[in-house]
C-alpha cells in the first residue's frame with residue numbers, strides 16, 4: 270500500500286471517530302482515502318475543513334468530547350495549526366496530528382524533507398508545551414504508529430504527532446494491517462458531553478489568568494513531559510554494542526543509514542552501526 | 544462545585560437573598576452563582592441569562608455544550624452551569640462543528656463577539672454557516688473590541704471613535720462596517736437568521752424568543768441558526784449604561800436594523 274493510504278486505513282482500523290483535514294500535497298491521499306472508505310465502514314466522521322486552522326479547531330472541539338480524533342497535513346498546513354495545537358496541549362486533550370513533511374521554508378517544494386524536526390519536537394507553537402512525536406521509517410511503521418499514537422494520546426492526555434515525510438507518504442510497500450478495533454463510546458470524566466444533574470460541569474480550557482495557576486499548570490505539564498521522556502522513548506539499535514561509528518537517524522533517513530551501514534560492513538568496516 | 548462558586552453560594556445563603564416565599568423570578572439552574580465580571584450595564588450579562596433560561600426551560604442542560612469565544616465573554620464557562628469548551632480567538636464555530644459532528648444528538652451553541660466572529664473568525668463563520676452545521680451561533684455585536692480595550696471592530700460604525708480610529712472610523716481608510724448577518728442570511732445552509740437587541744424589556748423578550756427558536760430548530764435538525772444580538776459596551780464607548788443604550792438606539796439600530804433576515808419557509 271501507499272504510505273498515506275496505509276496510515277488512513279490504520280486510522281479506520283484503530284477505531285478513529287473523526288478526521289478533519291484540508292488538502293495539501295504530499296498528504297492529500299489521507300483525506301481522500303478516508304472520504305472514500307471510512308464513513309461507510311465504521312461511521313467515522315470525515316470532514317474537509319475550509320483551512321488547517323478550522324481543521325485543528327474542529328479537532329479541539331471533538332477531542333474535548335473524549336472521542337478518538339485526528340488530522341493530517343503537510344508542513345505549511347502544520348504551521349497554520351500551531352495556535353490550536355498549543356491550546357490542545359495546554360487543555361490536555363488526546364488527538365493525533367500527522368505531518369507528512371515537505372521541504373521549506375515558505376511554500377518550498379513538495380519533495381520530502383525532515384525540516385520540521387525542531388517544530389515537532391520542541392513544541393512548535395507558543396508557550397512551553399511538547400508533543401509526543403513518532404517518526405516512522407517504513408510504511409509498516411506508518412500503520413503501527415497510528416495505533417500506538419492513539420494509545421499514547423489517551424494514556425498521557427496529550428497530542429501525538431506522527432512525523433513522516435513525502436517519500437514515505439507516497440511510496441508503496443507491503444504492509445501487515447492490524448485487525449479492526451471497534452469504535453468505543455467510552456465517556457471520560459474530563460469530557461464535554463452534556464452535564465447530567467449528577468455531576469459538576471466539565472470545562473475544556475487553556476486559560477489560566479491567575480499567574481499562580483499558570484505556573485502550576487506549567488509545572489504540571491513539565492513534570493508530565495519528563496515522565497513521558499522517561500517512559501516512552503523508542504528507538505531501534507542495530508548492532509551498536511561494539512561499534513566505532515554509530516549513525517543516528519529517524520524516519521526516512523534511518524533506512525538510508527541502514528543501507529549505508531550495510532554497505533560499509535560489506536566493504537569491511539565492521540564497526541559502523543545504526 | 545468550584546471553590547469560588549461555593550463561596551458565593553454561601554454568601555447568598557447567609558444573606559437569604561433567595562430564600563423567600565415571594566420569589567417570582569429566580570436564577571435558573573443553568574447559571575452558576577459566580578458573579579459576572581462584566582462591566583455594569585453590559586449586554587453580555589443579559590444575553591447569558593437569556594441563553595441559560597432557554598436551556599433550563601427546554602430542560603436540555605444535560606444535552607447542551609457551549610463554546611465560549613475569546614473576547615469579554617472568554618469566561619462564559621464560569622457562568623453557565625453546563626459543559627463548555629473554550630475556543631481560540633475566532634474559531635468557536637469550528638470548535639462547535641467538531642463537537643456537533645461527533646455528538647450529533649447534543650445541542651451545541653457558540654457565543655462570539657464581533658471581532659471574534661466577523662474579523663479573525665470570518666472564514667470559520669462563513670463556512671460553518673454554509674455547511675449548515677446543525678448548531679446555534681449567538682453573535683454579540685457591540686461594535687468594538689471590548690476585551691482588548693476599545694479598538695475598532697469590523698462592525699464599528701462609520702465615524703465611530705475607537706482607540707485605533709481616534710479621529711473616527713474613516714471608511715476610505717479602514718473599510719466599511721460589516722453587516723455579516725446580512726451576508727450569512729444569503730447562505731443556503733442557514734435555516735434561521737435574525738437580529739435582536741437587549742436594550743429594552745420588549746427587545747429582551749424578542750431576543751429570548753430568537754434564542755429559543757435557535758435551540759428548537761436544532762432539535763428538529765434544521766441546520767444552522769444565527770442570532771445576532773446588538774449590544775452596548777458602556778466602558779469602551781465611554782458612556783454610562785443609560786447613555787450607551789440611548790446611543791445604541793440612535794446610532795447602532797438604524798444601521799443594524801432589528802428583525803428576521805431569514806425565517807423558515809412554511810412546509811406544506
Ligand SMILES: Cc1ncc(C[n+]2csc(CCOP(=O)(O)OP(=O)(O)O)c2C)c(N)n1
Pocket residue numbers: 613614615616632655656657658659660683685687688689690691696
Ligand atoms: C490570535 C489572537 N489574536 C488576538 C487576540 C487578542 N484579542 C482578544 S479578544 C479580542 C477582541 C475581542 O473583541 P470582540 O470579539 O468584539 O469581543 P468583545 O470583547 O467586544 O465582546 C482580541 C483582538 C487573541 N486573544 N488571540
Ligand code: SF4
Pocket residue numbers: 580581582584585586587615685689690775776777778779
Ligand atoms: S468592556 Fe464592554 S463588552 Fe466588555 S464587559 Fe465591559 S462593557 Fe461589556
Ligand SMILES: [Mg+2]
Pocket residue numbers: 656657658683684685686687688689696
Ligand atoms: Mg465586540
